[in-house]
Amino acid sequence: MKGQTAIITGSSRGIGKTTAEELAKKGVNVVIADIDETIAKNAAEEIKAQFRVETLGIKADVSDVNDVKVLFEETIKKFEKIEILVNNAGITKDNLLIRMKDEEWDAVLNINLKGAFLCSREAVKVMSKIKYGRIINIASVVAFIGNPGQVNYSASKAGLVAMTKTLAKEYASRGITVNAVAPGFIQTAMTDKLPEKVKEEMLKMIPLSRFGNTQDVANAIIFLALPESGYITGQVIHVNGGMYM
Numbered sequence: 541m542k543g544q545t546a547i548i549t550g551s552s553r554g555i556g557k558t559t560a561e562e563l564a565k566k567g568v569n570v571v572i573a574d575i576d577e578t579i580a581k582n583a584a585e586e587i588k589a590q591f592r593v594e595t596l597g598i599k600a601d602v603s604d605v606n607d608v609k610v611l612f613e614e615t616i617k618k619f620e621k622i623e624i625l626v627n628n629a630g631i632t633k634d635n636l637l638i639r640m641k642d643e644e645w646d647a648v649l650n651i652n653l654k655g656a657f658l659c660s661r662e663a664v665k666v667m668s669k670i671k672y673g674r675i676i677n678i679a680s681v682v683a684f685i686g687n688p689g690q691v692n693y694s695a696s697k698a699g700l701v702a703m704t705k706t707l708a709k710e711y712a713s714r715g716i717t718v719n720a721v722a723p724g725f726i727q728t729a730m731t732d733k734l735p736e737k738v739k740e741e742m743l744k745m746i747p748l749s750r751f752g753n754t755q756d757v758a759n760a761i762i763f764l765a766l767p768e769s770g771y772i773t774g775q776v777i778h779v780n781g782g783m784y785m
């Protein structure tokens with residue numbers, strides 16, 4: 541993987557940041573694309589200093605078509621090619637259906653699903669030229685089991701799983717694999733904000749009796765990003781401590 545280039549969206553913290561660090565550890569040049577410019581640039585500098593790879597920190601709201609175009613243009617300007625795209629940026633805006641506002645539905649679908657569509661559309665143009673690519677979409681266990689209060693989020697993640705399979709079929713002939721990782725309950729800022737009672741109930745559903753950490757998820761992402769994983773496409777790897785099997 542040394543010398544390859546990876547774009548990881550939403551990577552200035554959480555699962556995305558750990559994934560960027562793990563890729564950098566393997567000598568991959570990483571692009572930290574995040575909605576906040578300052579923290580994206582800071583994370584990119586930090587990773588460059590720690591792992592001695594080239595990095596780029598860039599402001600990119602994945603739901604904005606122009607931001608996504610600039611993200612890919614700047615990446616190509618600096619690195620000339622892109623081998624790996626991790627569609628990781630995601631948000632929650634939880635509410636029961638009856639109370640869910642249009643804006644909450646739109647924001648989650650636009651970032652979690654349309655964002656991955658926009659980034660993948662740019663990525664395949666570049667990857668098709670080199671006849672190689674690894675696209676990894678970060679879905680969620682709730683795409684498979686549902687979750688009250690997350691009609692928008694679970695629909696976005698189920699859409700991502702279906703998109704993974706379709707893109708895997710569309711781009712297999714170009715040497716591009718497209719897979720998904722579906723985390724369960726992972727300790728990040730996204731889950732820190734949940735009430736303690738909800739966390740206790742969640743823990744009861746996990747046979748391995750612990751919440752996951754960002755490293756658990758990054759390990760699966762790295763596996764799918766490896767050149768040696770080239771015969772795996774259209775698949776979902778579940779990283780959930782056994783809460784869904």
Ligand code: NAP
Nearest residue numbers: 550554555575576601602628629630680723725726728730
């Ligand atoms: P996180 O800690 O909240 O990190 C998400 C990152 O995405 C943040 O850096 C955030 O930036 C960024 N982001 C938000 N909106 C964006 C946008 N429009 N464009 C670009 N970047 C944006 O979340 P996480 O827990 O690491 O989650 C990462 C992925 O895993 C998400 O897709 C999530 O749905 C999925 N996942 C997480 C869990 C879990 O239990 N944590 C479970 C299943 C799936 P700011 O910090 O500036 O907001």
